[in-house]
Amino acid sequence: MNITPCNVHLDGLATAAAAAADAAGGKSRIFNTITVSDGISMGSPGMRFSLVSREVIADSIETVSGAQGFDGLVAIGGCDKNMPGCLMAIARMNRPAVFVYGGTIRPGAERRDIVSVFEAIGGHANGTVSDAQLHEVEVTAIPGAGSCGGMYTANTMASAIEALGMSLPNSSAQEAVSRIKLDDCRLAGEAVVRLVKAGIRPSDIMTRKAFENAITVVIALGGSTNAVLHLLAIAHAAQVKLTLDDFTRIGKRVPVLADVKPSGKYLMSELIEIGGIRPLMKMLLAKGLLHGDCLTVTGGTLAQSLAKAPAYPKGQRVVRGFDDPIKKDSHLVVMYGNLAPEGAVAKITGKEGLLFEGIARVFDSEETSLQAILDGTIKAGDVVVIRYEGPKGGPGMREMLSPTGAIMGKGLGDTVALITDGRFSGGSHGFVVGHVSPEAAVGGPLALIRNGDRISIDAKKRVLSLEVGAAELKRRRAKWRAPAPYAERGVLAKYAREVSSASLGAVTDLAPQMPQKATPKARQRR
16 A cells, blocks of 8 residues: 555554464454545545545445454554544454554654645745745655654544553554564554453443543644544444533643644654653643553553653653643634534634634635635635535535645734634644534535624634624525535445534444344443
8 A cells, every 4th residue: 555655664564463463373364445645635626535535444444354253453554544444443343453553754854744845835825935945845845654743633543542542552652664663563463362362352442431531642732633523433433422522521621731743843753752642641640630440452451551651851842741731721622603503623722812703705615715815815814714515515524734734824824714614634723613513515504604704713712603693694594505416426425425413523324313222232242
């Protein structure tokens, strides 16, 4: 699978894990699944397939594992969608399993990464980046194998999965091209055989407390908004009740401690140099912010696995102490209001401010918004509204890294906000609100906004408001008509028919309402 830098090396990692499983008394078989490159498809129609791929990956792993009757599974992933896809399949099958992260990419020249390219495009449009400078950024930002190098979605989800207990210690904080990553795979091969023999299943590990641990670590790291979407989906697959409001509840007591990109200074490789996330998790446990009694794939508890974790070296500034946080509470702000009755998710580190009021500039697609940003139509004080990009409307809930990167590159990051029923790359930063639900394509309030309307984004009160009277909105709704679907047949059409709201994780297997009494078979499985 050489489509993406994130996954180009995974075949070698799989071979190492399989050999170790065989040596431990198992009999391994290797199979692969699909993946897509967000970096290549970003800003194009191809990005519609990105979130769709999460479901295809989960379905394909479940299909092969179920058909072949595997006793256990080592799943290896290195991209935004194949990681949650792996965990969703593991949760559905409920057979002993270990997840291995493919690892982060090494920094490019001058500490560049993938986001450097998107922001350089905005700078080029603004005249501050020359043709030669843009070309240099493009050819040096991605030096080899591995996932995007900041605390973007891949590194966020790897950290969340380790905190969930489904990866071995340090799996989330290793470079893709390294001896230690190969060792991680070998240890995973051995571990899954032990889990099979011990009868430890994912449902024993992926409990509600474990999901609370994952949310806590994501917040402390300043992780991606996509973690909200994916953790909701994984919890759904694991039959664990988790809602948007759980992120708010936990976020009120967990600070942002890691000064990492995109909003901060440091890359994942620099976090790895000081010890990765284990010392951070030990800090959180000592503060009573993690459930130490949760079981992990080590066969022991989280507290036991953290007992020998080192402290961060003195003088480092990548991860701050509790007395000097980046933000005293969560950067993942769940908002409601007349624009988001079912919720929306903002990424507010505090550097953007906590309140934005501005004039709506409305676009019915990502492409038209990007053009307006690049050609100078968007000015300070505007709220860029990108709609019909939700799970059903896109379909596929495209990431808005191109518009947000262009806003930053144009120097408008402090003076322009963006709201959308789509979502954001982990590399996006600025005053941005996504996952607005219900989405425009199903008649959500986003569909009723007009150019010139005033919009208020209040991160402190957690309210997203359209300053238009109820009577006027009622008139607009009477005139609104749903747009024609983007696709009439094929995978996008099937996805659009089946996918749930982003507020529920954008899953495609919501069951009809069932009687409360579980069957004996269901009780036995769980």
